[in-house]
Amino acid sequence: MMSVSLAEKSCTPCRGGIPPLTEEEAATYQAQAPDWTLLDEARRIERTYRFRNFSQAFGFVERAAALAESEGHHPDIGFGWGYARVSLQTKKIKGLYENDFIMAAKLDRIAADSAF
Numbered sequence: 580m581m582s583v584s585l586a587e588k589s590c591t592p593c594r595g596g597i598p599p600l601t602e603e604e605a606a607t608y609q610a611q612a613p614d615w616t617l618l619d620e621a622r623r624i625e626r627t628y629r630f631r632n633f634s635q636a637f638g639f640v641e642r643a644a645a646l647a648e649s650e651g652h653h654p655d656i657g658f659g660w661g662y663a664r665v666s667l668q669t670k671k672i673k674g675l676y677e678n679d680f681i682m683a684a685k686l687d688r689i690a691a692d693s694a695f
Contacts, residue, residue, distance in 0.1 A: 584611065584684065585608070585611050585612065585677075585680050585681045585683070585684035585685075586681070586684035586685050586687070586688050588677075588681045589650065589681070590650040590651060590652040590678040590681050590682065591677075591678065592651060593669050593671050593672060593676050593678060594671070595671035595672055597672060597676075598672070598674075599622060599669065599672045599673065599674020599675050599676060600621070600674065600675045600676060600677075601621070602617070602620065602621035605617055605621040605624075605675045606621070608675075608677065608679075608680040609624070609680070611680065611684060612624070612626075612680055612683040612684050612687060614626050614687065615667075615680075615683050618666075621674075621675060622668060622673060622674040622675060623666055623667065623668040623674075623675065624666070624667050624668075624675065624679055624680070624683060625664065625665065625666045625667070626664070626665055626683065626686075626687075627662055627663070627664045627665075628662065628663045628664075628665070628686075628690050629661060629662055630661050630662065630663070631661065632660065632661060633659070633660045633661070635661075636658045636659065636660070636661060636662055636663045637658065639658075639663050639689065639690060640656055640658050640663050642689050643656060643663070643665065643686055643689060644656075646682070646685055646686065646689060647682070650678075650681070650682060650685070652667075652669075652678050652679075652681075652682050654666060654667045654682060654686075655667075655668075665683075665686060667679040667682055667683060
C-alpha cells in the first residue's frame with residue numbers, strides 16, 4: 580500500500596491537549612520535507628526559499644498566505660529582496676504536529692511550481 584504524500588493531505592485542526600511529535604517522529608516526517616531544518620529541539624521547522632528579486636519573493640509570500648488561510652495553519656514568514664524565510668510550529672502544543680509538515684510540503688510545491 581502506497582502512503583499518501585504530505586502535499587496531498589490537508590491540515591486538520593489541532594485542538595491542543597496532545598503531545599507534540601518527538602524528535603524521532605519529527606525526523607521521520609522531515610524525510611518528506613528534506614529542505615526544512617528541525618530547530619528548537621525539534622519543536623519548529625524552518626526553510627529559506629531563494630528568489631531572483633523582491634517581487635518574486637513577495638509573490639511567493641502572497642501564495643503562501645492564501646494557502647495558510649485555506650489550510651487554517653499559519654506559518655511565520657519573513658521576506659526581503661530575493662528570499663522568504665518560513666517557520667512552522669503548531670502553537671497550541673508548542674511543538675510540531677503532522678500539519679506543520681503538510682504545510683512544508685505544500686509550500687515546497689508552491690515554490691517549485693512558481694515561474695520564479
